[in-house]
Amino acid sequence: MKHFTITVLKGDGIGPEIVDQATKVLDRAADKFGFTVTYQRALLGGEAIDATGNPLPQETIDACKASDAVLLGAVGGPKWDTLPGDQRPEKGLLGIRSALGLFANLRPAVIFEALRDASPIKQEIIGDSMDLMVVRELTGGIYFGDRGRETNHGVESAYDTERYSLPEIERIARVAFDLAEKRGKKLCSVDKANVLESSRLWRETVARIAKEYPQVEVSNMYVDNCAMQLVRNPGQFDVLLTSNIFGDILSDEASMISGSIGMLASASLGENQFGLYEPIHGSAPDIAGTGKANPLATILSVSMMLKYTLNLPEAAKAIEDAVSKALSQARTPDIRTEGLREVTCEQMGDLVCELL
Ligand code: NAD
Numbered sequence: 001m002k003h004f005t006i007t008v009l010k011g012d013g014i015g016p017e018i019v020d021q022a023t024k025v026l027d028r029a030a031d032k033f034g035f036t037v038t039y040q041r042a043l044l045g046g047e048a049i050d051a052t053g054n055p056l057p058q059e060t061i062d063a064c065k066a067s068d069a070v071l072l073g074a075v076g077g078p079k080w081d082t083l084p085g086d087q088r089p090e091k092g093l094l095g096i097r098s099a100l101g102l103f104a105n106l107r108p109a110v111i112f113e114a115l116r117d118a119s120p121i122k123q124e125i126i127g128d129s130m131d132l133m134v135v136r137e138l139t140g141g142i143y144f145g146d147r148g149r150e151t152n153h154g155v156e157s158a159y160d161t162e163r164y165s166l167p168e169i170e171r172i173a174r175v176a177f178d179l180a181e182k183r184g185k186k187l188c189s190v191d192k193a194n195v196l197e198s199s200r201l202w203r204e205t206v207a208r209i210a211k212e213y214p215q216v217e218v219s220n221m222y223v224d225n226c227a228m229q230l231v232r233n234p235g236q237f238d239v240l241l242t243s244n245i246f247g248d249i250l251s252d253e254a255s256m257i258s259g260s261i262g263m264l265a266s267a268s269l270g271e272n273q274f275g276l277y278e279p280i281h282g283s284a285p286d287i288a289g290t291g292k293a294n295p296l297a298t299i300l301s302v303s304m305m306l307k308y309t310l311n312l313p314e315a316a317k318a319i320e321d322a323v324s325k326a327l328s329q330a331r332t333p334d335i336r337t338e339g340l341r342e343v344t345c346e347q348m349g350d351l352v353c354e355l356l
Contacts, residue, residue: 017289018294025352040063042063043057069274069305071276074284106266112258113324127233147160164243180239186237189206190240223250261297280297299352304316
């Protein structure tokens with residue numbers, strides 16, 4: 001029987017509530033699909049600051065490295081907002097991603113049939129379906145390049161540098177092509193090659209890697225056009241491959257098409273399929289402890305973990321199906337709709353388990 005060790009970082013605000021529902025669903029999937037899971041708890045963000053004075057204790061990094069995958073709730077909240085930038089909970093979040101070498105961020109944007117009405121995009125534009133995946137480079141580019149301020153002849157200026165090395169582009173491109181091969185076999189690489197030299201290297205490299213994947217149809221799109229196409233015809237995309245900054249912006253745009261922040265999962269992958277899985281929303285301190293949190297984004301993050309790290313695609317699909325069925329029976333307050341039972345975070349977790 002397969003056995004996995006998962007490090008659980010519950011974090012702050014609604015983090016503990018949503019993670020408890022997700023691990024409950026993972027346990028149910030383990031029973032059903034014949035594998036076992038051991039959880040090890042570690043501290044991150046505000047809870048780590050309170051316990052140790054550090055948003056990312058070394059023990060947390062060690063625990064994550066010693067596990068098969070990491071499940072994260074969310075971090076942050078008003079209690080820690082007045083701390084200096086480098087001591088805040090969010091510092092722990094950026095720190096853990098870089099300590100674990102997580103260079104690829106995967107964000108699916110999917111329309112659940114039961115939630116079509118929640119999308120801000122018109123039904124006729126969404127079309128029959130929308131199921132796209134943004135693959136964003138996470139540890140390079142302008143967010144990590146040279147930066148600074150200088151004053152010349154009394155005039156102050158500031159600069160940030162977009163720089164990508166060939167190996168950085170190659171490894172993120174391979175992640176995206178591997179995914180496209182398993183999905184709809186279409187990859188659109190986003191750049192600004194009409195202006196930026198780094199984008200020209202990006203485009204050349206993607207074209208070269210594409211030769212290793214003859215079954216994947218490749219296209220290139222300028223980022224400004226892509227921002228427009230996402231709201232004009234989102235159904236045209238399967239996998240979108242982007243640099244760090246372009247993906248930051250486009251993945252938020254793409255994810256909003258699906259309507260609710262409480263539904264959106266994400267994965268951050270490193271070498272050898274290791275990954276950290278988390279909902280894209282924050283710690284929602286305004287509803288923490290009220291039972292109103294929607295646990296489905298975290299439950300869907302567990303489904304991504306099964307698919308991309310634990311290699312159990314059937315279990316992953318079963319969770320996605322159970323979530324779809326749950327949505328047609330009951331809703332948490334953030335996605336409430338007339339005629340359907342309103343449930344708490346815990347009740348939604350129970351319902352998904354029941355339908356799995
Ligand atoms: P947020 O995502 O926490 O909340 C935005 C709004 O969405 C709130 O009204 C909240 O109640 C609602 N919401 C979010 N998730 C929900 C869920 N699962 N179910 C129901 N409603 C949900 O963003 P924010 O308010 O800007 O930030 C709150 C804190 O979270 C801040 O400290 C911020 O720094 C932190 N944050 C953390 C992460 C992370 O851990 N990955 C991401 C974003 C923000």
